[in-house]
Amino acid sequence: MVGKYTENDLRAVLKEISLLEENQALLGWDSLTGMPEDAAPFRAELLSYLAGKSFALQTGTEYADMLTYFEAHPAELSALGQQLVIHERKKYDLNAKIPTADFIEYQKITSLAQDAWTKARAAKDFSIFAPYLAQIITYKKQFISLWDQGSTTPYDVLLDQYEPGLTVAKLDQVFGEVKAGLSELQAQLAHGEAPDNQILSRFVAKQAQSDFSMELAQKLGYSLKKGRLDDTIHPFMEAMNRNDARITTRWDEHDFQMAVLGILHEAGHGLFEQNISPEFDYTPFEKDMAMSIHESQSLFNEVIIGRSEEFWCNEYPLLQAYTGNTFADIDFDTFYRAWMVTKPTLIRTEADPLTYPLHIIIRYEIEKAIFNDDINVADLPALWNAKYAEYLGIEPTNDLVGILQDIHWAGGDFGYFPSYALGHLYAAQFFDAMSKELDLPAIFASKDYTPIYTWRKEHIWQYGASKTPQEILLLASGETLNPKYWLALQTKIYSKVYRLA
Amino acid sequence: MVGKYTENDLRAVLKEISLLEENQALLGWDSLTGMPEDAAPFRAELLSYLAGKSFALQTGTEYADMLTYFEAHPAELSALGQQLVIHERKKYDLNAKIPTADFIEYQKITSLAQDAWTKARAAKDFSIFAPYLAQIITYKKQFISLWDQGSTTPYDVLLDQYEPGLTVAKLDQVFGEVKAGLSELQAQLAHGEAPDNQILSRFVAKQAQSDFSMELAQKLGYSLKKGRLDDTIHPFMEAMNRNDARITTRWDEHDFQMAVLGILHEAGHGLFEQNISPEFDYTPFEKDMAMSIHESQSLFNEVIIGRSEEFWCNEYPLLQAYTGNTFADIDFDTFYRAWMVTKPTLIRTEADPLTYPLHIIIRYEIEKAIFNDDINVADLPALWNAKYAEYLGIEPTNDLVGILQDIHWAGGDFGYFPSYALGHLYAAQFFDAMSKELDLPAIFASKDYTPIYTWRKEHIWQYGASKTPQEILLLASGETLNPKYWLALQTKIYSKVYRLA
Structure with a gap:
């Protein structure tokens, strides 16, 4: 008996998608490094053509049919093939569950929002950006209800898209420990001997x-x-x-x-x-x-x-x-x-590695307030500023160095910020695991x-995206995410640099 | 009444072909300027994918059907549209007239020939390359008979592919004048005062x-x-x-x-x-x-x-x-x-602008001998060396600095060399025309x-490829190709530099 599709068919589609992405990556790199400035409209045209090809491949009914077929006939695939189908189904549903008209409207609003964000920055005035942000949030909440497959809180749905398996419950605990530990360390450093740089x-x-x-x-x-x-x-x-x-x-x-x-x-x-x-x-x-x-x-x-x-x-x-x-x-x-x-700095991207996670925790707490507590958009700048004063001891003097500093929300990227802090915590946990095996x-x-x-x-590296970060971390370190390694390392390092007794 | 195709359909296909070519051009540029060396196999895979897309578009039956439709209904197109159809038909037929099996075999042989050429260069021995060159020539002669639409000589068919409308009769006359004029000028310069560089x-x-x-x-x-x-x-x-x-x-x-x-x-x-x-x-x-x-x-x-x-x-x-x-x-x-x-130099690419056309004339005369006089491939090195001795007064000491110096023939590019010399002649003719209009x-x-x-x-530039070189030259200078402008300019310049009386 011959099946409707073979693994080669699946791999051929995946290869074509990969080739297009490789191509788009080069065009993107070139736009930022080598492209003459007047070439921009031509480049936009080419990228749009390629994006269309790629989108058509990934959202086409033939591909959906292929995924459905293999979900019903997993035994016709290798282990890798089966894993690829699971991975691709998750991506497919992310787009497919949203009605096309809503998706198009949402794209338009994020595009307008990014313009508004730029204007708001020039005027240092969040209220110019606020109505667009509110619309994005409304759409995002609607999408969450479409995506949700039984999460504990709405924000969990967004977290899972960037960090599979991570939950608000876990992050509250992890970030809580980081906040407490950092608060204690910073209090000590204040009595230490600050170096001259x-x-x-x-x-x-x-x-x-x-x-x-x-x-x-x-x-x-x-x-x-x-x-x-x-x-x-x-x-x-x-x-x-x-x-x-x-x-x-x-x-x-x-x-x-x-x-x-x-x-x-x-x-x-x-x-x-x-x-x-x-x-x-x-x-x-x-x-x-x-x-x-x-x-x-x-x-x-x-x-x-x-x-x-x-x-x-x-x-x-x-x-x-x-x-x-x-x-x-x-x-x-x-x-x-x-x-x-x-x-401490007001700007996240200028932060040193010790204070950096606090910038992320502030954003995490605000995103949670947006999606789980339905806070008013108009109240966000005050919340932002209060948290900077509380966690970092400095308060933004205007929205440009405050809530308008990151472009992420204008693009609808909620749930993404925590990854920046997780990177710090994972790195320290890997380092600890490594130190037990290597001299x-x-x-x-x-x-x-x-x-x-x-x-x-x-x-780590060999796996690419074939394992989740949580799986890689567990395999490499023998435990799930634990912020104590990062805290212990930073405490040891900075106590010495600041000559604490 | 609605036609089977509209001009928009034609422009859409042409646009897609153009976008792919633009994309391939960037990949080519990147391969030669920025690409890390280990990336070569991945780049080859991507280029092959894109070339396949492009080839399918340009040789597909739908495109052929579209061209045929518009050839029968030219009035449904703008003037530009009609011109595009004529242009594309010529390109289409170039490939379409060759049986696919022959085309594939020919591609294989040119690929092998380029390897053989590299080996022959290392050994400075034309005989290693000769059998491959002979096969290429045999194929090319077969193709000429398929392409020919009533040319005076077989080599005219090849010339026309690179330089539409140019003939052996015209080139014989033009290159004859150049050769005679240059010979005379060089004899004079030999008595002049050579500068120190x-x-x-x-x-x-x-x-x-x-x-x-x-x-x-x-x-x-x-x-x-x-x-x-x-x-x-x-x-x-x-x-x-x-x-x-x-x-x-x-x-x-x-x-x-x-x-x-x-x-x-x-x-x-x-x-x-x-x-x-x-x-x-x-x-x-x-x-x-x-x-x-x-x-x-x-x-x-x-x-x-x-x-x-x-x-x-x-x-x-x-x-x-x-x-x-x-x-x-x-x-x-x-x-x-x-x-x-x-x-004078033995190597074309190292030649100065005065002696350069002689290198081209030698290649032109040999290509003519191959296609119009059926000269034996084995006799080519002797012919090459004799012409260098006669026209440039220096003789290659081995095939590497002689007949093996150019890759063109290994790729089947016959009829292409004259363009290099035509560029010199056109430039001088444009300059003369310009000098009559500008101070x-x-x-x-x-x-x-x-x-x-x-x-x-x-x-010149604005026309792109919408006019042939001959048309552009005639419009700009009021006459067809005339080598006297180039000869007069070179004679004036070098007589002064070499302080002829």
């Missing part, structure tokens, strides 16, 4: 920054045979495929820390992409990674390694070698303490980080 | 070369809002659309002339693309320009402007300004004479080349 503004030429940063990134395993570095205003990593994961950065010759940590960060994303198992080529498992786990790998590079005393005490001489006499008068201790200064002090002393690279490849 | 090997930093060359290119009208410059081993221009025509170059800090003239050359190609009329967007007329007319525009920049005494006598101070004291001791006359040294001495003195830019845009 003036030396970080010394002139370091762009070329030296680039050479040094790329040497570090490559030592951590980022391959330039499968990547490259370009300049952009907003740094990012874009992967076409596992052999083409490109990073970008920006430069300030009087703030070299920005490029060093920025390059380590993007190279961390690149490492993940470059090391996904080839068995997932041309499947969604090569590209549908949750943002939290992806961010855990960029942050592992940037924060776990890039802020580690053990790492820097061995690599500081390399920085000195790349920068002539610039830091000849600065001993390691002075350098490292400058490197680690922490200070990290010896590895840092050797300056050969191959065992760290190998551990990460084996426990 | 040692100063051209003085060190000029890459950045200074780039800044200077790009300033010149932009003065001639190349727009960086619609283009950019990158480094490659083999310089080229690649256009995605009229607002995205990118150029590349290579650098030698002890031979700055290479990059200056190379950038002017590629910017000339870019100028053509950037200035095609928007009415041809998303039609084949934005991209099917004959190589001869395209090359006439790169050569106009490189040779007509880039070797002009009037141009350099005004721009040499700019070069001096960009290069510190490097040429402070060199007066203009010494500089310009060094710039213009001419010397060129005043323009060069002003260093504002806008009138030249405007003339070229109006008489």
Whole structure:
């Protein structure tokens, strides 16, 4: 008996979708790095054509029919094939459950909202953006009721889309611990000895920054045979495929820390992409990674390694070698303490790794208030400002440096912010698990980080999106998400830097 | 009454073909400028997918049906629509007239031939390549008989594919005049005073070369809002659309002339693309320009402007300004004479603009011998060497610097070489026509080349591929191809440089 479809049919559709996405990724990368400015309208036309092709493939009735067929005949598929069908069904339903007219209207509103957000920022006035935000929220609540398959709270539905299996109950507990622990640590640091970080503004030429940063990134395993570095205003990593994961950065010759940590960060994303198992080529498992786990790998590079005393005490001489006499008068201790200064900021993207999670917790609590407690949109700025005053001890003087700072809500991206904080927590939990298996002090002393690279490849990267972050974390560390590793690490590090007794 | 197809249907197919070509152009550009080396197999897969899409569109029965319909109902199309149908029919038949099995076999043989050519080059031995070349020629002769619609000679069929309307009879006359005129001029130059070009090997930093060359290119009208410059081993221009025509170059800090003239050359190609009329967007007329007319525009920049005494006598101070004291001791006359040294070479791509056409004439005569006189492939190297000895006064010492230097024949590209020489001749004929309408001495003195830019845009670039080179030439200069303009210009220039009485 011959079935209506074979696994090859499924893989052929997935391959075509992958090829189009690879193509779109390159066009996107090019738009931000190389494209002449007048080419924008032509590029928009081409992207729209390709998006149409891709959309037609993924939402077509033939594809739906194929998924339905295999759901009824799973035995005709390999284990991977079955897993792909489950994964694709979830994606398919996300769009298919929304009436087309509503989807189109919603797209239009998010587009208008992004314009309104820009105008509101110029005027530093949230009320310009508020009516659009209210409409987005109304649609989103309607969609939640369509998507919901028995979640405890409405916001759980959104969380699950970005972080499969994560719940409000779990996040309340996790973020609660983080908030309490951080509050305690910050109270202690206030009595500590704050370092001076003036030396970080010394002139370091762009070329030296680039050479040094790329040497570090490559030592951590980022391959330039499968990547490259370009300049952009907003740094990012874009992967076409596992052999083409490109990073970008920006430069300030009087703030070299920005490029060093920025390059380590993007190279961390690149490492993940470059090391996904080839068995997932041309499947969604090569590209549908949750943002939290992806961010855990960029942050592992940037924060776990890039802020580690053990790492820097061995690599500081390399920085000195790349920068002539610039830091000849600065001993390691002075350098490292400058490197680690922490200070609350109003802007999330300028936050240091210690205060960063607080920015996310504020957004998480507000999103919960929106979807679970139906708070009024007009009341959001006051809530925002009050939480900044309470958690970070500083209060926005206007909406631009307050509630208007992120574009996410204008695009309807609710439930996404927590991933940024999860990345920090996962990275620390991975590091703890790794430290139980590897002789990290010896590895840092050797300056050969191959065992760290190998551990990460084996426990994290190879899986791509074939496992959820929660599954990867459990396999690698033996337990579910536990914020104590992050808190313990930060407490240890900053207590020393701030010379607490 | 409603027709089977409307002009919109035709334009929609043409637009999709154009979008795919634009996309493939960007992938090609990226492969040569930015792509990490390990990405090659993934890129090949993507290109093959897109080529398949494009091929299916252009050779599909629906498209053929559409062309046939409009050939029967031309009145249902605008004038542009009718012209597009004629253009597309010619392209369609080129492939459609060849039996599929033969086409596939031919593709295979050209692929093998290119490998054999590479091996033959390594061994400097034409006989390794000869059997593949013989097979290609056999196929090509068969195809000619299928394509032929009453040409005078078989080789006319090939010429017409690259240069519509051009014939062996015309080229024999044109190239005959060039050969005779050049022979006479070279005999005179042998008695002239050869300049010393040692100063051209003085060190000029890459950045200074780039800044200077790009300033010149932009003065001639190349727009960086619609283009950019990158480094490659083999310089080229690649256009995605009229607002995205990118150029590349290579650098030698002890031979700055290479990059200056190379950038002017590629910017000339870019100028053509950037200035095609928007009415041809998303039609084949934005991209099917004959190589001869395209090359006439790169050569106009490189040779007509880039070797002009009037141009350099005004721009040499700019070069001096960009290069510190490097040429402070060199007066203009010494500089310009060094710039213009001419010397026969064995390699076509290293030839100066005076001897270049001879390389092409040799190839033209050999191709004619192959297709019109059925010469034996085994006899080609001897014929090649004899012609180099006769026309250029130097003889290849092996096949690598002789008949194996060009890849064209390995790809089956016969009839293509003449375009390179036609570019030189057209450029000079355009320049002569322009000089009758513009006050060129005043323009060069002003260093504002806008009138030249405007003339070229109006008489050449705007048409894209909507007119043949012969039509454009006739409209712009009032006569058909006439080599006397090129000969007169070269004679005037080199007689002065070589201080003939």
